[in-house]
Amino acid sequence: MEQDIVRKDMMHNNPIIIIKFHHKKTEEFTMHKHEFFEFVYIEKGEAAHTVNGRHYTLKRGDFFVLDVDSSHKYYGDFSLINCLVSPEFIDKTLKDKKKFIDLINNYLIKFSYEQLSESPANKMFYDRDKSILALFNRMYEEYKAKKPGYQEIMRSILVELIIHMLRNVYSYYSKTKSLIIRNCIQEIDRNFDTRFTLKSFCEAHHYNSSYICRKFAKEMGMSFSDYLQTVRVNEAQRLLVNSEKKISEIAQSCGYNDMKQFLTVFQKYTGMTPSAYQKQGVRAEQ
Structure with missing residues (x-):
């Protein structure tokens, strides 16, 4: 099946975009993929989510990151925060990288992949203490205001977000190997x-x-x-x-x-x- 591709040039030369929107149950996304990383947080409602052929049910408080070129679609009545990031936005050495593992091995993040038994990309996790939501909202406010230096602040928040996500993910993997x-x-x-x-x-x-x-x-x-x-x-x-x-x-x-x-x-x-x-x-x- 041919898929829609959301290309980098659709970001209007912005290396990072963050939006909030509500998706109605009567609407359905077609299966599509992106030329950038996608960080997503579900603010309200529930959704059926298909990623690379695997099916998940999303609910309020769930978050995830998708690798470049991951195929996915949604269906349901829900609100989300969507952050689209070109890998080079974090660091120029990451240009053309397509895996989340490449991001976490970057010198700005320095999170050892050995601490995880598998890549957390394309999997769903739950934000129990709302710390992940707070970081998404901080990025959203910076992007919306667009004050001088907003991209630099967004970059630092994004790095913080990635590390907090990894901490959250690591808490699952460290508890058990099963x-x-x-x-x-x-x-x-x-x-x-x-x-x-x-x-x-x-x-x-x-x-x-x-x-x-x-x-x-x-x-x-x-x-x-x-x-x-x-x-x-x-x-x-x-x-x-x-x-x-x-x-x-x-x-x-x-x-x-x-x-x-x-x-x-x-x-x-x-x-x-x-x-x-x-x-x-x-x-x-x-």
Whole structure:
């Protein structure tokens, strides 16, 4: 099948472009590829995403980077931040490079590829603490304002973004060498705010739940349930201190529809109630 190619000259001689847009469900991108790297962050909604023949479901908070010449298309109702970057924008020595690995081996970034078991390009990851979103937004504001020296600032933010992405990615790869459990961790991190269970994960991927349960505990040093609750409680702690949401709203945002269960789990893992933790956090900031 012939594909559309988004060429560098369509960037109007800009080595970097960053845009925000909303994609309606009634619209569908044709399969296409780019002559530049593409950094993407999903701000709202959900989308079906096909990359080089592999299918993913994207949701709010997901981010990824695509190698040059990667084929992909979207379908769904979602909003995203899209950053298109010519490799030479980061450094002139990267001209004509097509792999994300070439970027991370550059002297400006100096992130050892040996720290990763495989390239993170063309794979989806979740921004749990919103640090990746903050960097995308900083780049977007610089690009929109176009003040003197904006490209230099965008370059430094982009390098910071790449390193933060690699830290985020490395956290998955460093926890376990097993692809199955790594996928499981990613699913938890992306779906902890839903009624996500070991059973739903195993059914979706056709795994034996008893096998995954044992393997998860062996590789992670804790049960599937403990890891899931830890992720949920960590997010609740962040929201209690950094948001204006009510405790009941935070409970729902973290996957707890039963307030009593949330209070019990939170106290078990932190040793205090959500309200006490919130007050402690407020006092620490004063």
